Amino acid sequence: MFKKFIVNKDYHNSRFDRWFKQNISNVPQSLIEKLVRKRKVKINKKKVKTSYRVQVNDIVEFHSTEDFKSHKQSEKIKYKPSEKEKGEYGKFIIENNDNFIVINKPFGIPVQAGTKSFKNIIDILRDTKFFEQTKPFIVHRLDKETSGIMIVAKNREYAQLFTSLFRIRKIHKTYLAIAHGKVKKDLKLLRDDLTSYQKNRKVIQKAISYIKILKSNDEYSFLELKPVTGRKHQLRKQLYNIGNPIVGDDKYSAPSIKKKFKPKNIMLHAYKIKFMINNTKYNFKAKYGVEFEQFIKKKF
Numbered sequence: 373m374f375k376k377f378i379v380n381k382d383y384h385n386s387r388f389d390r391w392f393k394q395n396i397s398n399v400p401q402s403l404i405e406k407l408v409r410k411r412k413v414k415i416n417k418k419k420v421k422t423s424y425r426v427q428v429n430d431i432v433e434f435h436s437t438e439d440f441k442s443h444k445q446s447e448k449i450k451y452k453p454s455e456k457e458k459g460e461y462g463k464f465i466i467e468n469n470d471n472f473i474v475i476n477k478p479f480g481i482p483v484q485a486g487t488k489s490f491k492n493i494i495d496i497l498r499d500t501k502f503f504e505q506t507k508p509f510i511v512h513r514l515d516k517e518t519s520g521i522m523i524v525a526k527n528r529e530y531a532q533l534f535t536s537l538f539r540i541r542k543i544h545k546t547y548l549a550i551a552h553g554k555v556k557k558d559l560k561l562l563r564d565d566l567t568s569y570q571k572n573r574k575v576i577q578k579a580i581s582y583i584k585i586l587k588s589n590d591e592y593s594f595l596e597l598k599p600v601t602g603r604k605h606q607l608r609k610q611l612y613n614i615g616n617p618i619v620g621d622d623k624y625s626a627p628s629i630k631k632k633f634k635p636k637n638i639m640l641h642a643y644k645i646k647f648m649i650n651n652t653k654y655n656f657k658a659k660y661g662v663e664f665e666q667f668i669k670k671k672f
Contacts (some may be wrong), residue, residue, distance in 0.1 A: 379430040382528035382629060387420040388415065388432075390462065396434070406436065408667050429645050451485060451495035457563055458500045461493075465466040465502065466521070471530040473502055474645070475558050476658035479637035482516040497524060512543075515605070517620070520547070520642025521658040531648065538602065543647040547597040547607060548586075549641035550667060552625075555585055555593040562610040579603045581610055587672045594672060596643075607640065619667070635663060 377430070383391050388406050392413075401422075407413045408422055413434040426432070427498065453461075467474035477493060485492045497508045507523045509531035525531035533551040537543045562581040564589040567574060593616060597607050604623070611617055612624035619639040641660040648654065 373523060377432045379426045379428060379432065381428050383426055384428045384529070385425045386528070387422070388420060388424040390433075391426050392441050394566075406665060406667065448500070451491050453491075453496040453499055457496055461496055461500060462502075466658060467654075471527060472523055472525045472534070473497075474656045475524060477514055477518045477519055477522045478643075479588075479661060479663070481519060483510060483513045483522070488573060494524070502526075505641070512538055513609075514642055515638070515640075517638040518640045518642065519637070519658075519661055519664070521545075521645045522642065523657055524643065527581055535649055537649075541600065541644065545642060546644040548641045548643045548664075549595045549597055549601070549607065550619045550664075550671075551592065551593045551595055551611050552591070552619060553612070553616045554588050554590055555583070555616050556593065557585065559583055559585075559614070561629065562639060563613065564610055564613055566606065566609050568604060577601070577603050579606045579610060581607060587668075589672065592671050594668060608638070635667065 375547045377395065379391065380469055380540040383395070389401060393399070393564050394593060404413075405638055407419070411419050412434070414420070415426070415432050417433075429478055430595075435614075461475075463475055464478065466476055468587060475493070475497075482492045484494045494508050496508060498593045503526065506526045507522070508525070509528065511523055511525050511531055511534035514522055523534060525534055562579070562583055565576050567576050568580045569575065578601060582598040582600070586595055586596055595611075600604055608618055608621055608624045612621075618624040620635040621638050621640075641664055642658065643660070644655070644657050646653070646655040
């Protein structure tokens, strides 16, 4: 028995195999290849490759998924927020429109579920009034311990748009950080080759950030940081490299500094973000939290 589906605009120009996994069944790639090869899947009455880019209103026909139910991978269990949690997150919303929201992410919660954390921003937002007719799309991330401004798209079109803007560096972010020690006054630019490991493979990436000292004393420096590149843990690694690790950062810090002062969270906050879409300028700002504010008042 053949079933028929019509591709909607959220998946325009997506690979067919990706569309299939997200809309029909999250089966192994090898099974999709087999279905295509045996002509059990057709698009607009024609045989296509799994790499085919689906278009809006394409008609996809295939044999009932009953034929391969036993191969279906288990669905990922999502975090279910309480009504109180859903209500609380409304106060963190900075901007809400038809295509995206901007949120001031609090400290201590990851963007999405991981091996060490189940509760996450995306699953909470999914059940709020802001995503009643759609679902949240991640377009960039903040570390669990980092607070501040974050964009979440409401449809695939804007998710792809934001991803492209980040890739060509047309989205500009400003961070605030409190670092240990006195940063050199003449330091204006951080330029590093950062090393990471991906599946046991050593990867070296160039990282560039602008740095400005807002306040400083012998113990701490209050900094404004503008990353040009977007590497994982970029600012945390770069400040560690110059001998001024971020306060509260256990991962990139010397043992002697860790014992000196240990707040609940990293003193790193995504403060501003700006970009342009269709000749319209967007500029958003996220106020840092109470702990961050109290630290500044106490130490400077």
